[in-house]
Amino acid sequence: MPMDVNNKEMARRIRLRGASARPSGARRLRGQAMVLFLVLVGVLCLGAVLMFNTGQTVQKKVHLTNTADAAAYSVAVQQARAMNFVAYMNRGRIANEVAVAQMVSLWSWMNMYHTHAVAGQNFFFYIESLCNALSLIPGVAAICQPIARAANLMKKGYQAAEKGLASTRAAVHPLVDGAVTMLGTWNLGLANAADLMLAGMLVDGIKVARDVVDKNDKNAKIPALAHGLLLNQIRKASTESNMLDRFKKGRASEGDTRHIAGMNRYRNVVMASRDYFSADRTSETPLPFIKLKERGGTDMVDYDRWVAVDALDLNMKFWKLEFDISLGFGGAQAVRDVVGDGSKTPRFFEGIESGRNGAGAGWYYEGLPGNDGHPLYPQYGGATNNTAKFVEQYPSVNQPKTLPFFSPLGPTGGPNRKRDAYLSGHRGLQDYSDINQEYARTPEGEKAGPIFTVLVESDRKHARTSEDTEIGGPANGQLELNNDMSGDKMRAIASAQVYFNRPPAHPWFQRVSRQSWKDKNPTVANELEMGSLFSPYWQARLIETPAKDYLVVLPSLAGG
Secondary structure (H helix, E strand, O other), rough: EEEEEEHHHHHHHHHHHHHHHHHHHHHHHHHHHHHHHHHHHHHHHHHHHHHHHHHHHHHHHHHHHHHHHHHHHHHHHHHHHHHHHHHHHHHHHHHHHHHHHHHHHHHHHHHHHHHHOOOOOOHHHHHHHHHHOOOOOOOOOOHHHHHHHHHHHHHHHHHHHHHHHHHHHHHHHHHHHHHHHHHHHHHHHHHHHHHHHHHHHHHHHHHHHHHHHHHOOOOOOOOHHHHEEEEEHHHHHHHHOEEEEEEOOHHHHOOOOHHHHHHHHHHHHHHOOOOHHHOOEEEEEEEEEEEEEEEEEEEEEOOOOEEEEEEEEEEEEOOOEEEEEEEEEEEEOOOOOOOOOOOOOOOOOOOOOHHHHHHHOOOOOOOOOOOOOOEOOOOHHHOOOOHHHHHHHOOOOOOOOOOOOOOOOOOOOOOOOHHHHOOOOOOOOOOOOEEEOOOOOOOOOHHOOOOOEEEEEEHHHHHHHHHHOOOOOOOOOOOOOOOOHHHHHHEEEEEEEEEEEOOOOHHOOOEEEEEEEOOOOOOOEEEOOOOOOOOOEEEEEEEEOOOOHHHHHHHHHHHO
């Protein structure tokens, strides 16, 4: 038993020694995981700072890009609005010119019918007098007296019509004369407004760019080099230097071919905009063996006056014999001034170029499809016959009593002097600007319209990275990351373009063409419309910045 007790005691002591030795080894290994943890935390901190800096930089870059986009687009929108404004002003000028043409047409038409009324009352006066004289012959009275009574009724009818026309013309003349003067002044104002709008873009365009940049980012600005580029682009888009052509009536009158072509185009647009009554007052009333023909029209002559001619004829045809009997004629003109008795006022049949010397060849409008090179519309609606030639001397019921059928019953009133055929105060077509032929032929590409490029820049510190907020320690600390930016600047560039695009699908915007003034079914013109300052469909869009603009601002972009 004692031996067993000793063995057990010895075994217990050995176990105790082993147990006391284990804690000593554990103490030697403690603290190694802490080092790895600290290294990991440091890497994570650097990553967090890097991610923070990247996020701040990207956010600032996106903000600058959006600012540049907004500024460039705003300048383009402003230019598009200016060009559309000019187009509306030009359309207003065309509408006013057509209104003048309508008044001239109405005055000429009234002159013709007043002349017809005077001639008619005298014609039936002669018939009545002749029949009354023949009634004194035995056996003839039974035939002539009914004719005399009918002629008397017709004479009284014409006398009533003549008095009505005389009083109407007396009341209408000062109204149309004043309206022509007012419209001439109005058109001058519209022309000046269009010119001022284009000139104002030189100042307004830069101001818009600055305001948009300032409102989007208080810390951003347009550097001097980019400022010069944008100003030059606005200048080219708003003045006669690149994008625009200027056409002057005075230069056209001097024989300058470029200005002649430009003013002819303007006149053709105005002529094509006339209403049916102004353009062609031709009609026929067919009867057996005879036709009552009315011819008339109003044309713009020499860019500065409207000329109207109207003639009423009785056409008689028996087998191979045909002749016309003049029943009435009249004319009117809208001119700048009327001096004296009107004897020195412009003639009626000096006409436009294709109808000089009364040839009546008409005028050529190149805008209509199917044109084979011949004039489509006759001069004065075809009123170039012998009856119409009386208008040259007697346009306003100013016929002398020596002329057949104008005595003994003359006009009872009305403006019956030759000068009364002329409405004063008309200023004619004014100088205008339009798109250079090299531009706006298609809605795509650099030649589609003016391009505006805006470069904006901001100091790097406004990105608020770790350097500026002391995240990761004080400046020049061990965790500071160096943002290597040239010039310590951040920059963004954007470009926008003004282009022309008329919505072709919607019926409100479809262009139609007619082959005659009385064409009731005009065809839809599906051709691509080129941009002009007569059509207000200018729009703006963002585009990729052209390489040439990059080259201009390259010194500012270096490192940004």
